[in-house]
Amino acid sequence: MLSPLAYIHPDARLAPGVTVEPFTTIAADVEIGEDTWIGPNVTIMNGARIGAHCQVFPGAVIGAVPQDLKFAGEQTTAVIGDHTVIRECVTVNRGTVDRGETRVGSHCLLMAYVHIAHDCIIGNNCILANTVQVAGHVEIGDYAIVGGSSAVHQFVKIGAHAMISGGSLVRKDVPPYVKAGREPLSYAGANSVGLRRRGFSEESINMVQQLYRTLFLGGLNTHDALTQIEQELPASTERDTAVGFVRAATRGIIKGPKRGRPTDGSEAE
Template structure:
């Protein structure tokens, strides 16, 4: 690897077959895995841990100092999983003392101008759309899709396989397997198209649909709906994931379109 027009700190740990294009800067305490491509004008700051076969496009900034006034210079990281694509001008902050790391999983696509703030945890196989703005401490489950121009409040949790429509303001937790849209953000059905693409069979999809009928279309409050779900439906991976997510929600979940109050 010979890039005379890029700055690579001598203490950076970079695999032999990594490509670093001109005018990029890679600081110390950085690790980059095999097969990764670093485009031109990329900045990789201290604390970056970038996996194998990633692609990082021009203007991206990885492991920037957190935009958190409580940050006191603690040694933290920003972790990017294998096979993830980071498009133009994406910014990923490193963690703070809360989690000590920010994580973007493997096989993700982070589209141009998105921001992933300190202590966020983004799962595997996620798509984060153009200009999505993700505040600190957000958690995003595997296979979730957040469409362009959405803004996500700090500490919000987005469940696995969820789909959030473009331009949404996400102030509450979004449970697994659902579509969320409208203003204020509300339940808009289950993500049946995405589930079928990922191999869910009709029985699983029908069960998920029934669970959310209890939660959002029955007139029951969340506690009553959870009791009804656990009484009427046999235990399953999907049932238990949904009920555990709702019971452990810190900010409360989004409202149902047909319900007056989701709480």
């Protein structure tokens, strides 16, 4: 299962069932979980922690030092959860003293040429399409989908179950449960199809739609909109998650759409 044409440092910790294909390099301070497949021409550097049942395709580099001029050689990690697929030429840099790690969750798909910079936190079941570029300190919630060739500004937060159009420039925080598109990036409706696929009830989806109509289409400032939402909508996980996310947004959130565009979730999915 371990090709003689691969270089595996004798101190690397590989669980049973790991496959390593030819011309791959694995450094000393590396951990790889059981039944993970490491393809040919992969570079896994010090600080990489890769879970079980993962697939890492050719050209990927996991655990390289951060592209951050403040990095001073501190010992940090790049952590990959279980059952995550890392396609060709993906790069995941390890963390800095800020968080000490970069983390990608379980059951994620990072398509070809994705870059995950230092100190990012990517949740579980996320999909980042081809050539998505994620700058440092970004947080992406569970089940979020980021369309191909999008660029995410440093320190941005993307909420759980959000879906972002391909080619987007993500400069502001994107709340959970929404679709976002256009330039500049703006609200494009609730991610109702995605929520149905993940088992959300119609009552919860209707509540999410109503919540974001108030926030983005109600003509109120953010503070007043959140106050109205809390007064008019019953407490729920979805309501409290969305309100808490918006209140905590340090970069501000994306804006509502320009007038004349359908944005209440009723447009064609």
